[in-house]
Each structure stands twice: as C-alpha cells, then as structure tokens.
Amino acid sequence: QVQLEESGGGSVEAGGSLRLSCTEASGYAKIFGLMGWFRQVPGKEREGVAAFFPAASRTYYADSVKGRFTLSVVNSKNVFYLEMNGLKPDDTAMYYCATSARWPPANPLTRPGDFDYWGQGTQVTVSS
Numbered sequence: 001q002v003q004l005e006e007s008g009g010g011s012v013e014a015g016g017s018l019r020l021s022c023t024e025a026s027g028y029a030k031i032f033g034l035m036g037w038f039r040q041v042p043g044k045e046r047e048g049v050a051a052f053f054p055a056a057s058r059t060y061y062a063d064s065v066k067g068r069f070t071l072s073v074v075n076s077k078n079v080f081y082l083e084m085n086g087l088k089p090d091d092t093a094m095y096y097c098a099t100s101a102r103w104p105p106a107n108p109l110t111r112p113g114d115f116d117y118w119g120q121g122t123q124v125t126v127s128s
Contacts, residue, residue, distance in 0.1 A: 003024060004098070009123045
C-alpha cells in the first residue's frame with residue numbers, strides 16, 4: 001500500500017515561489033508509475049495541474065500553469081516535486097499528489113479517478 005504525503009505548502013505573495021514535495025510516508029513502498037499533482041478549492045472540482053508518466057517520458061501540464069510549474073522526480077529519494085514559480089492568487093488551493101499504476105489516458109489531468117493513491121493535501125495560499 002502506497003502512502004503519499006505532501007509537504008511544502010504555505011502562504012506567499014503573488015509572484016513568489018514554492019516547491020511541493022510528495023513522498024512515500026510508510027517507507028516500505030516505491031513510488032512508481034504515473035505521478036500527478038491536483039488542486040482543489042472549496043466548491044469546485046479537483047483540477048489536474050501536472051503529471052508525469054516515466055514509461056513514456058511524457059509530462060502533462062494544465063494550460064493555466066504551463067511555463068510556471070515544473071514537475072520533477074528523484075527516484076533515488078522516492079520523491080517527486082512540483083516547483084511553482086510566478087504564483088498567482090488563482091493558484092490558491094489545496095494541492096494533492098497522486099500516483100497510478102495504470103497506463104494513463106490521453107490526458108490524465110482530466111481523469112483524477114484513474115489515480116489509485118492520494119496524499120492528504122497541502123494548502124497553498126497566494127495573496128495579491
């Protein structure tokens with residue numbers, strides 16, 4: 001059973017940066033397969049932000065974050081990151097990491113239900 005845990009959230013001013021981390025909390029499982037970051041604000045659906053599928057070396061980004069956010073993986077440390085630069089107030093949300101052992105659909109960012117394991121989330125707040 002993969003147990004994911006996010007960290008790195010916080011409060012920043014617009015234009016600032018944060019780096020979110022997603023680690024495997026149990027220490028016994030390996031993060032593998034499709035890796036993704038999603039975000040959600042109260043009253044709205046969960047939105048896909050970024051995903052990476054190592055088997056195809058394919059990275060996916062939401063249009064709203066392209067050029068500002070970067071997903072990276074450090075396999076040796078069993079962790080993946082979401083580097084967020086040029087943050088905007090609209091980026092304010094609870095951010096979740098997730099993984100899936102399945103082959104991803106055409107756009108995994110639109111299919112949160114295809115992800116098997118989720119963290120508890122970390123809050124990002126961007127003030128104007």
